[in-house]
Amino acid sequence: MTDVYDKEKRSAVMARVGSKDTSPEMAVRRMLTRLGARYRLHRKDLPGSPDIVLPGRKLAIFVHGCFWHGHDCARGARVPKANRDYWLAKVARNTARDEKAAAALGAEGWAVETIWECELKDEAGLADRLASRLALTSRDSAP
Numbered sequence: 001m002t003d004v005y006d007k008e009k010r011s012a013v014m015a016r017v018g019s020k021d022t023s024p025e026m027a028v029r030r031m032l033t034r035l036g037a038r039y040r041l042h043r044k045d046l047p048g049s050p051d052i053v054l055p056g057r058k059l060a061i062f063v064h065g066c067f068w069h070g071h072d073c074a075r076g077a078r079v080p081k082a083n084r085d086y087w088l089a090k091v092a093r094n095t096a097r098d099e100k101a102a103a104a105l106g107a108e109g110w111a112v113e114t115i116w117e118c119e120l121k122d123e124a125g126l127a128d129r130l131a132s133r134l135a136l137t138s139r140d141s142a143p
Ligand SMILES: [Zn+2]
Pocket: 066, 071, 072, 073, 074, 075, 076, 116, 117, 118, 119
């Protein structure tokens, strides 16, 4: 078991360099699948085009990189020394856009869950959090 997990984690780290569908978002999708949730990806028709959408539960999930979206954690605070103002302004714009998207989604009756990249360091903890989140939202196909 431990070996499989390590291998999976290692390839996730290696794949991070590549396409949009790898790394943190993929890990979250795997967790949702394990929890039996049905989801859709990158709904461009919704405010902020959420990374993962659970239509039956009206739950929108964003998987955010800590730096790019200004998370209040050690990684999020690590601003490059060169062009500091440029990066800070960029992150501020992203944060403002995220807040606007969350408000717009809320106005349309969607619940919004933000998952930060740093939370994936504790996969078990995050899976627990997702499980209780799913328990709180209504099911689309309850028996
Ligand atoms: Zn973070």
